[in-house]
Amino acid sequence: MNPSKQVIYRKDYQPPHYWVRSVDLAFLVNQQDTIVKARMVFEQNHEASGNDLFLNGVDLDLIHLAIDGTELPEKAYEKTNQGILLTDLPADFTLTTEVRIFPASNTALEGLYQSGAFFLTQCEAEGFRKITYYPDRPDVLAPFTVTIIADKEKYPVLLSNGNQISSGDLADGRHYTKWLDPHPKPSYLFALVAGTLAHIEQSFTTSEGREVALRIFTEKNNIDACDFAMQSLINSMRWDEERFGLAYDLDEYNIVATDDFNMGAMENKGLNIFNTKYVLAKQDTATDQDFINVEAVIGHEYFHNWTGNRVTCRDWFQLSLKEGLTVFRDQEFTADLQSRAVKRIEDVRYLRAAQFAEDASPMSHSVRPDSYMEINNFYTLTVYEKGAEVVRLYHTLLGEEGFQKGMQLYFKRHDGSAASCNDFRRAMADANDVDLQQFELWYSQNGTPQVYVNEIYDAKAKTHSIEFRQLAPPNHQGDGPWQAMHIPVKLALYDPSGQPLSLNEQGDEQLIYELREAQQILVIRGVEQEPVSSLLQSFSAPVMLFRQITPQQLAFLMKHDRDEFNRWDAAHQMQAQIIMARYKAMLQEKSYSCPDYFLESFRHLLLDQHSDPALIAEALTLPSLKSMTNQLKDVNILLLHEAKEWLVKHIVQSLEVELLSVYNQNFSTEPYAVNSTQVAKRSLKNRCLWYLMQGGKKDMARLAMEQYHQANNYTDRMTALTLITHQQVPGFEDLLGEYFTEWQNNALVINKWLSVQATIPSEDTLHRVKQLMELPVFSLKNPNAVRSLIGAFCGANVTRFHASDGSGYQFLADQVIALDQLNPQIAARLVSLFNDFKQFHSETQEAMREAMQRIHSVQGLSANVFEIVNKALNQA
Numbered sequence: 014m015n016p017s018k019q020v021i022y023r024k025d026y027q028p029p030h031y032w033v034r035s036v037d038l039a040f041l042v043n044q045q046d047t048i049v050k051a052r053m054v055f056e057q058n059h060e061a062s063g064n065d066l067f068l069n070g071v072d073l074d075l076i077h078l079a080i081d082g083t084e085l086p087e088k089a090y091e092k093t094n095q096g097i098l099l100t101d102l103p104a105d106f107t108l109t110t111e112v113r114i115f116p117a118s119n120t121a122l123e124g125l126y127q128s129g130a131f132f133l134t135q136c137e138a139e140g141f142r143k144i145t146y147y148p149d150r151p152d153v154l155a156p157f158t159v160t161i162i163a164d165k166e167k168y169p170v171l172l173s174n175g176n177q178i179s180s181g182d183l184a185d186g187r188h189y190t191k192w193l194d195p196h197p198k199p200s201y202l203f204a205l206v207a208g209t210l211a212h213i214e215q216s217f218t219t220s221e222g223r224e225v226a227l228r229i230f231t232e233k234n235n236i237d238a239c240d241f242a243m244q245s246l247i248n249s250m251r252w253d254e255e256r257f258g259l260a261y262d263l264d265e266y267n268i269v270a271t272d273d274f275n276m277g278a279m280e281n282k283g284l285n286i287f288n289t290k291y292v293l294a295k296q297d298t299a300t301d302q303d304f305i306n307v308e309a310v311i312g313h314e315y316f317h318n319w320t321g322n323r324v325t326c327r328d329w330f331q332l333s334l335k336e337g338l339t340v341f342r343d344q345e346f347t348a349d350l351q352s353r354a355v356k357r358i359e360d361v362r363y364l365r366a367a368q369f370a371e372d373a374s375p376m377s378h379s380v381r382p383d384s385y386m387e388i389n390n391f392y393t394l395t396v397y398e399k400g401a402e403v404v405r406l407y408h409t410l411l412g413e414e415g416f417q418k419g420m421q422l423y424f425k426r427h428d429g430s431a432a433s434c435n436d437f438r439r440a441m442a443d444a445n446d447v448d449l450q451q452f453e454l455w456y457s458q459n460g461t462p463q464v465y466v467n468e469i470y471d472a473k474a475k476t477h478s479i480e481f482r483q484l485a486p487p488n489h490q491g492d493g494p495w496q497a498m499h500i501p502v503k504l505a506l507y508d509p510s511g512q513p514l515s516l517n518e519q520g521d522e523q524l525i526y527e528l529r530e531a532q533q534i535l536v537i538r539g540v541e542q543e544p545v546s547s548l549l550q551s552f553s554a555p556v557m558l559f560r561q562i563t564p565q566q567l568a569f570l571m572k573h574d575r576d577e578f579n580r581w582d583a584a585h586q587m588q589a590q591i592i593m594a595r596y597k598a599m600l601q602e603k604s605y606s607c608p609d610y611f612l613e614s615f616r617h618l619l620l621d622q623h624s625d626p627a628l629i630a631e632a633l634t635l636p637s638l639k640s641m642t643n644q645l646k647d648v649n650i651l652l653l654h655e656a657k658e659w660l661v662k663h664i665v666q667s668l669e670v671e672l673l674s675v676y677n678q679n680f681s682t683e684p685y686a687v688n689s690t691q692v693a694k695r696s697l698k699n700r701c702l703w704y705l706m707q708g709g710k711k712d713m714a715r716l717a718m719e720q721y722h723q724a725n726n727y728t729d730r731m732t733a734l735t736l737i738t739h740q741q742v743p744g745f746e747d748l749l750g751e752y753f754t755e756w757q758n759n760a761l762v763i764n765k766w767l768s769v770q771a772t773i774p775s776e777d778t779l780h781r782v783k784q785l786m787e788l789p790v791f792s793l794k795n796p797n798a799v800r801s802l803i804g805a806f807c808g809a810n811v812t813r814f815h816a817s818d819g820s821g822y823q824f825l826a827d828q829v830i831a832l833d834q835l836n837p838q839i840a841a842r843l844v845s846l847f848n849d850f851k852q853f854h855s856e857t858q859e860a861m862r863e864a865m866q867r868i869h870s871v872q873g874l875s876a877n878v879f880e881i882v883n884k885a886l887n888q889a
């Protein structure tokens with residue numbers, strides 16, 4: 014089999030035979046090609062016996078290779094399309110190499126590639142091997158010195174990691190810059206940028222007194238949209254000092270924004286590279302959510318400087334060590350700066366819809382996977398989001414102080430080196446002197462743990478017993494049997510008047526009850542009347558909790574729970590119950606009408622004047638189909654969609670007056686600002702408008718038109734445009750046309766325009782999508798455009814993607830096959846949209862399987878796409 018399609022196992026990890034003591038790189042950047050010269054000092058690793066060395070290298074034209082100054086003849090080493098094997102090496106030696114690469118024709122956006130008027134790199138996870146021969150593995154750390162030489166006029170900006178130590182002019186109109194990154198780092202954190210870019214600059218003085226130059230680079234036409242990102246960077250630096258005691262460690266912090274990027278952003282040491290989507294943000298072109306996302310991603314990459322860069326990963330199986338931890342840190346950053354409850358609700362909503370689905374899919378894997386074929390396929394929701402939940406578990410169990418003690422010990426032990434998930438767990442346990450043995454299961458067991466609850470109130474004994482039973486997830490993998498996990502359940506009990514009960518002798522009204530056994534019973538004494546329990550408050554563990562709960566109890570919790578998250582969750586559960594009841598009735602062709610208590614509690618929510626409007630907006634947002642289907646089999650997705658639509662219609666018909674009045678009350682007349690008060694009001698107002706528009710009435714369409722034309726901000730404008738377009742209000746085509754004319758030179762704004770159209774719930778949408786693909790603003794080579802058009806159609810337009818004629822599946826298969834030739838990483842992301850196929854009833858499943866089979870049979874498929882379809886088809 015093709016060597017790039019081999020499965021790699023975690024258990025096969027071997028330490029490197031050689032360390033790299035220093036790397037010197039020189040880049041001669043030209044339009045047609047780039048020459049890369051390397052000088053690397055190697056030293057044998059005495060803890061691993063071996064005097065051979067494998068240098069990864071892919072798509073490189075080797076010009077020269079010498080050891081200690083002596084050119085090696087070709088027969089002196091073994092060269093394949095994956096790299097070079099050197100044997101019989103001395104204990105210490107210097108290797109010099111020279112290669113030629115072709116960045117301008119690199120469409121995979123990995124290694125060195127071109128974006129508009131500049132060249133840039135993306136090395137994580139294994140892109141450095143497309144730049145030069147090197148032991149491209151995260152446990153080999155070295156200080157890098159980088160010299161970049163290029164034409165001064167065409168490439169005025171030349172950046173790399175660390176601090177710039179010199180620069181100057183050369184002959185023939187060329188110039189150079191030289192960079193030193195003193196912090197030893199693995200090759201995946203290398204970065205280089207060369208070309209024409211504008212920038213803004215500020216300075217920040219760290220708590221240690223270091224003055225740092227902060228710069229953000231973009232193409233000139235975007236330079237006026239970088240100020241918010243700059244402020245976010247400053248906020249991140251300050252927050253990490255205040256909450257974690259961590260300060261920045263170089264004299265420069267550079268960020269470069271590009272329109273051509275496979276993911277969100279990359280934490281390269283001292284030289285972050287960002288998707289423009291997470292840098293550019295201005296009032297007339299960014300939604301409130303866009304602003305919050307920019308702040309979160311800027312924070313995320315900045316926080317990696319300690320969790321990822323100063324302490325990195327031993328191997329890629331440990332990816333969650335940096336990603337789970339850094340997501341946890343960015344979540345806390347957003348929670349501290351914005352609304353904690355809203356952030357928690359949104360994160361859990363996402364986890365339940367997407368990560369739980371991944372956990373139930375053929376791609377299910379543990380937070381620390383045991384094997385992979387293509388590592389890029391494991392930058393997953395499980396590694397990132399569930400990984401963050403696992404870090405949050407330590408925080409829940411140890412408290413802020415204990416958690417920070419663990420962090421300090423972790424840095425003390427591992428700063429400047431490559432660590433494992435076990436190292437992190439040990440630091441948390443040792444710093445707090447607690448036993449976290451069982452916690453290992455959070456890293457090793459795949460699937461979503463299931464917890465069943467049974468409650469008994471004994472009126473005579475005045476006790477309330479809560480029995481918890483842990484059950485293995487249905488798709489448990491691995492050799493041994495599934496084992497019970499260590500699960501903290503945060504809980505409270507309320508008396509019938511809504512007062513919290515004291516739960517123990519100390520009088521605590523909230524407890525963290527730790528599950529460790531497959532079955533455990535918590536008994537609360539002195540309970541005078543049958544209580545209502547609030548379990549798994551703030552979503553204290555990433556599990557599915559199953560309990561019998563009546564609509565009356567849910568309504569009670571919606572009113573009385575002190576935990577804002579669980580108040581929301583109660584509303585959410587009640588909504589899911591109603592949609593499911595309607596769906597089941599439809600399946601059996603029975604009737605089911607919406608119970609009065611539901612509308613009553615919905616009205617109560619809507620008219621609640623005391624709660625944060627942002628929380629109300631969350632509570633009024635019905636559960637996604639994804640979050641409802643991931644425990645089910647045989648789902649008729651179109652019918653389930655219909656059941657949800659029915660509930661929406663019912664709500665609008667019954668509560669139109671209330672919705673309209675809340676809409677009007679939350680209209681802000683203040684000048685626009687992205688502060689939590691305004692953001693909250695806008696989200697509630699726009700949620701109301703969303704409901705009102707689903708009723709399909711003319712005067713509501715007029716309301717949306719008014720909002721579109723009068724809005725002083727992009728959130729309101731975009732919400733109105735989306736609703737008008739999705740309802741196909743007469744005149745919507747004209748609005749879309751005007752919008753295009755106004756914004757055709759702004760890629761991010763045009764991408765939103767593409768998404769709005771891709772998600773129209775109408776028969777001709779696929780046709781429209783195919784037409785939009787012909788426009789010059791769309792290119793299969795641009796990941797943002799692909800995600801905005803193809804991704805939105807297949808991932809967010811349920812009725813059209815799942816159209817009963819199978820046209821949606823055929824379309825996705827065609828696009829995956831075409832894209833795989835250009836950009837395997839993005840093709841693999843797209844093909845993953847088939848991964849939930851096993852939840853659907855047999856006809857749907859069959860049609861999706863056929864489309865995957867067609868992809869599977871393509872010759873020369875990338876390892877990326879192959880791994881995913883192969884898993885799906887083999888496990889079906």
Ligand code: TRP
Pocket residue numbers: 135137138274275276277278279280313314336392
């Ligand atoms: N490490 C990056 C982050 O989470 C993400 C990343 C991984 C990435 N692989 C990538 C970004 C490839 C771009 C391309 O912040």
Ligand code: ZN
Pocket residue numbers: 313317335336339
């Ligand atoms: Zn990250």
